Structure formats: structure tokens, C-alpha cells
Amino acid sequence: MIELAHLQILAAALFSIGLYGVMARRSAVLILMSIELMLNAVNINLIGFAAFMDFDEAQRALGQILIIFVITIAAAELALAIAIILRLYRNRSSVNVDGMDSLKW
Amino acid sequence: MASPSLILFYIAAALVLGGALGVALTRNIVYAAFALLAAMLGVAGVFLLMFAEFLALVQVLIYGGAVVIVVLFSLMLTRIQDFVRLTDHSQWPLAAVTAAVVFCLLVAAALTTGARTVERQGVGFFELGESLFTRWAVPFEVASLVLLVALIGSIVLVRTGGDGD
Numbered sequence: 001m002i003e004l005a006h007l008q009i010l011a012a013a014l015f016s017i018g019l020y021g022v023m024a025r026r027s028a029v030l031i032l033m034s035i036e037l038m039l040n041a042v043n044i045n046l047i048g049f050a051a052f053m054d055f056d057e058a059q060r061a062l063g064q065i066l067i068i069f070v071i072t073i074a075a076a077e078l079a080l081a082i083a084i085i086l087r088l089y090r091n092r093s094s095v096n097v098d099g100m101d102s103l104k105w
Numbered sequence: 106m107a108s109p110s111l112i113l114f115y116i117a118a119a120l121v122l123g124g125a126l127g128v129a130l131t132r133n134i135v136y137a138a139f140a141l142l143a144a145m146l147g148v149a150g151v152f153l154l155m156f157a158e159f160l161a162l163v164q165v166l167i168y169g170g171a172v173v174i175v176v177l178f179s180l181m182l183t184r185i186q187d188f189v190r191l192t193d194h195s196q197w198p199l200a201a202v203t204a205a206v207v208f209c210l211l212v213a214a215a216l217t218t219g220a221r222t223v224e225r226q227g228v229g230f231f232e233l234g235e236s237l238f239t240r241w242a243v244p245f246e247v248a249s250l251v252l253l254v255a256l257i258g259s260i261v262l263v264r265t266g267g268d269g270d
Contacts, residue, residue, distance in 0.1 A: 023197075
């Protein structure tokens with residue numbers, strides 16, 4: 001049988017891999033993809049609790065609606081981030097985040 | 106003997122984790138985009154196993170379709186020759202240690218909570234739609250406004266020429 005713990009461990013692993021990608025990668029596009037992985041880890045956690053907890057129908061539906069909102073906001077975030085990356089590329093001819101240090105004091 | 110649902114779950118989890126590791130570790134950036142696609146399809150499989158058919162459909166459409174295509178387009182528009190052979194930060198061991206510590210903390214927290222669980226059950230299309238468009242209609246409209254603003258903002262950001270430059 002699938003238990004809630006299975007989904008929690010899968011979500012934890014996915015989140016950690018995404019975290020590693022955010023910290024270790026140097027291309028802005030790859031950092032963005034790692035952030036998408038972390039958002040999906042959150043979604044797996046949410047669907048796990050929505051399916052396994054002792055909830056009534058309305059609360060279960062709310063769990064799924066929260067995931068719909070997470071996906072919506074992730075899409076909006078992705079569109080904006082891609083626009084910013086294209087803008088940065090046009091200004092600096094690179095998407096290497098190591099070079100983007102003009103705010104460094 | 107593992108139950109069929111557990112075997113399916115392990116297949117989906119292998120797809121998710123394999124795709125995620127591909128995104129985090131591969132040296133070729135286009136392979137990374139396709140690994141992301143594999144991970145997203147695995148998450149859709151997990152949704153299906155939790156009886157969330159609508160979410161699985163949305164996941165395949167939004168992530169499998171839109172997000173991966175947009176990422177591939179951005180790879181094409183930002184000259185990917187820079188990153189044909191990706192290199193990681195010099196501080197990647199630190200990142201690996203941090204990620205491992207976070208993983209251990211999350212697993213320890215998950216296993217010690219001891220939440221009372223029941224047999225898994227989903228929500229039908231009908232109940233989900235009714236809840237979304239009656240009780241949660243206002244947040245839904247706000248979310249659509251957020252999407253609209255974000256899309257207009259991204260168009261303004263990437264526009265060339267004109268006064269806004």
C-alpha cells in the first residue's frame with residue numbers, strides 16, 4: 001500500500017535535488033528549472049495530505065485547488081523570469097549568474 | 106508482495122527522481138530540459154495514483170506542454186553555445202552538503218509527525234469544479250488577474266524599441 005510517508009520522502013528528495021540545482025548551477029535557465037522542481041515537490045506534498053488525511057469532501061477539494069493555484073503562480077513566475085532572462089541576455093550577452101554582480105557592494 | 110499501486114508509485118517516483126537528477130547534474134542543457142519533462146510526467150503519474158485526474162491533466166498540459174517548450178525557447182534565444190558543456194559552481198560540494206542536510210531534516214520531520222491517515226481517496230471532477238467556481242471563485246479570479254499582469258509584464262520586458270526602452 002502507498003503510505004503518506006512515501007509521498008513525503010519523494011517530495012523531500014525532489015525538493016533537495018531542486019535546492020542543489022539552484023545553488024550549484026550557473027546558468028539562469030537551469031536555476032529556473034530547478035525552482036520548478038521545488039514547486040513540484042510542494043505539489044506532491046499537498047496532494048499526499050489531500051488524499052491521505054481524514055478530511056471531508058470540501059477540504060479534499062481545497063487541497064487540489066491549492067495545487068491548481070501553485071501551478072498557476074508557477075506559470076506566471078516562469079513567464080516573467082524568462083522575460084527577465086532574455087532581457088539580461090540582451091544587455092549582457094550571457095545568462096551566467098556569476099557575471100550578474102552589478103548590485104554587489 | 107507489493108501491491109500494484111505501490112509498484113506504479115515506485116515507477117512514477119523513479120521517473121520523478123531520475124528526471125530531477127538529470128536537471129541537476131547533466132552537462133548538456135538541452136538534455137536537462139528533456140529531463141525536466143520526464144520529471145513533470147512522473148509528477149502527473151503521482152497525481153493519477155492519488156486519484157487527482159484533473160491535476161494530472163493540468164500537469165501534463167501546463168508543465169509537459171507549456172513550461173518545457175518555453176524553457177526550450179529560452180535556451181534557443183539565449184545563445185546556448187555558452188553552455189553546451191555546463192560547468193557547476195566551484196562551491197558545489199557545499200551545495201550538495203546543504204541539500205543532503207535539508208533532505209535528512211525533511212525526512213526526519215515527516216517520519217516523526219505521526220499524522221493520522223486514512224485510505225487514500227480523491228475528489229471527483231464535479232466536486233472539484235463546484236468548489237473552485239463557488240466557494241473559491243474570488244481567489245480564482247484573482248489568480249487569472251495575476252496571470253494577465255504577469256504576461257503583459259513579460260511582453261513589456263522583452264519588447265524592443267518603443268518608448269519603454
